[in-house]
Amino acid sequence: MPKNKKPAGGRAQSFEPRYGAKKTSYQDAKRRPGQSSAGTAGSKSPSHRGYRPADAEAPAKKQRWGAQERAGRDEARGIRSQAGGDRRRDDRPARSFDDRPRRDDRPARSFDDRPRRDDRDRNSSTSRPERRERPGVGSRDADRRSDDRPARSFDDRPRRDDRPARSFDDRPRRDDRDRNSSTSRPERRERPGVGSRDADRRSDDRPARSFDDRPRRDDRPRRDDRSAHSFDDRPRGERQPRDDRRTFGDARPSFRSDRPGRSYDDRTVRNSGDSDRDRRGTSGMGRDGQNLRSYDRPVRSYGDRPARPDDRPARSHGDHPARDDRARRDDRARRDDRQGFSGNRSDWNADAKDAAKRAAYEQHADVVHEKLQAQAVQAEEVADVSFSSLGLGDNIVRALADLGAASPFPIQAATIAPILSGKDVLARGRTGSGKTIAFGAPLVESVLRSQAGKRREFGRSPKALILAPTRELALQIDRTIQPIARSVGLFTTQIYGGVPQARQVGALKKGVDIIIGTPGRIEDLEKQGKLDLSEIRIVVLDEADHMSELGFLEPMQRILRLVDPDAQKLLFSATLDREVAALVDEFLVDPAVYEVAGEDQDSGTIDHRVLVIDHRDKAEILTSLVDRDGKTLVFARTRAYAEMLAEQFDDAGIRAVALHGDLNQAKRTRNLEKMTSGRVNVLVATDVAARGIHVDDIDLVIQADAPDEYKTYLHRSGRTGRAGRAGTVVTLIPRQRRRRMTEMLDRAEIDAPFDDVRVGDDLLEEISGRQAANVDR
């Protein structure tokens, strides 16, 4: 009896409020932090070899990152759902406003240690104090980079001799380092897109781009409508300064008078008009320009996307054209390019609709958007920076330490100061690089500063909004942010679907400062008048590129349009690329873009491999791979298949649970928690779990279905190899998919050997047992 026979009721069921489940977790949460709520974990099947008593696995209050792990600062360790799991689970419902201390009881907050309070109050709701030039990050030495990129020490990791050192300077072309000769990868021409390595060539034939015919921002109705807002005391004239240089960020002029000078502005990407200057590293790009050059990436901006050189396979799944078919395909790609991003945008709305159509077309085409040009931050240069020196207050610093973040990771060191300065920031940090804290900590600090000296009134409207693509991710983000917020007396609440609204609405009525949620419910409550977004001063889009995809883009636009246009916007993703252009152009002001140098996904601790299999062997091979000790995450393309696989594994005696959108939220949460807590070692998920979700110690990711998009590949892979640990990613493909797979890996910049595998092959043992104790015995 397959679970995946989804009765019509299955769907309906998922909307049933699961009070029972909720209440349980609520009550659990009321336990003291010390008490384990996981008392029942593992008790289910003591006979299973994966069985572990829950307590054995959750050392109380273990530091999320040991000194050693931090030393290997290659992988970010954003959120640990497990290490702090119990504690956090327990904290969360503390959030039930009932046990909230009365104002007067609240421990007197000392703001004294906070910097320059006088500056803060100047601007009504969001003061954006001027910030001094950020120490450390600014002064970079390009030349050092090539050798010392590995400031991230991979000490505990065997050096991969078969892989050339991957500094960007001497990075060999793909063809040279193709190490899996056995698999006869098709010849690759130099790939233009992702790495954007052929910078110079392209920037030179870059088509001159005219922005002139583009409607001015303030001509748009929205702007005018909004002008009556609390920022209307700003002289209108200030909105005018504008020249023809339009970058991503120049879409709107920088008119925030309280912004810092150009110190960060200069770090932003210039468009073609400036590209020459920037490439030479003059202007504010000086220090960064050097980095960029040695990074061997072109200085590219959003606006000026050139026609693709020629070999980008904008492939749709359907067609597997012969090689000589390429030209035609590329023409199409180029056409799409021009229409898409470089075209005349005088009719924005029509263009937006076009974008939807185009997106529909591209849906399965795995179109590679240009990587955003970013300021590459050197890991070693921020090694000595502390959270407080970046501008965070003592309480927040302590809260971070409690979370196991004693000192900032590179992406955090890079973004915290600019965020505090009020800039719009785009940041790319690879999976698990600590992005949540990178935006969360400064966000809390900013909200706090804007509230300084004010009462936190009952029923106040939220000041910050964090948007995530999945409920699980929203929850996880809250688990990280909430303790930080609470450390300074601010409140967060989650606003996402699949659960009863009552509690969320109740929280809003009492007043919260920071909202973390998913688009649907946020829009819903806003429409109902239960959520006021007008006072939002900071908006974060986590997984921003994903949020810019078809299906997410429009809700995002609707929500962002409800927010004050002057609110600060932060876009984060491991695969941040031009896909976010639609949002950036409309909503961001002169954004700065950051990434950490040398942190591409392939430089991590993950071993990738592809197994070429016969379709009829698939089920058996999957089962043998999953039959192991470590935690295994299996990705399936559809909900039904995920469900089926989970059942199949269960039937084979391997405890497994599923995670996908056909389950009701209570079950989703429960199943994920089972995996996190180790009660189950196999989780079969759809791409709902592809992004952002952190589960400790997943050492094997199996892609039962290969992803269609290289970004999906990167995100799925990123569920393992976290915290500098080893991890393996195995992708199963049928013979006829080899070529497509090769191309996708190419786009992902990942080297993976292909192996033909049949049931019972030793390789399967090797893979599934690699991290298990039984291999060496």
Place this chain on the structure above:
DNA sequence: AAAAAAT
């Protein structure tokens, strides 16, 4: 195809 609001 998945995700994201319910109904």
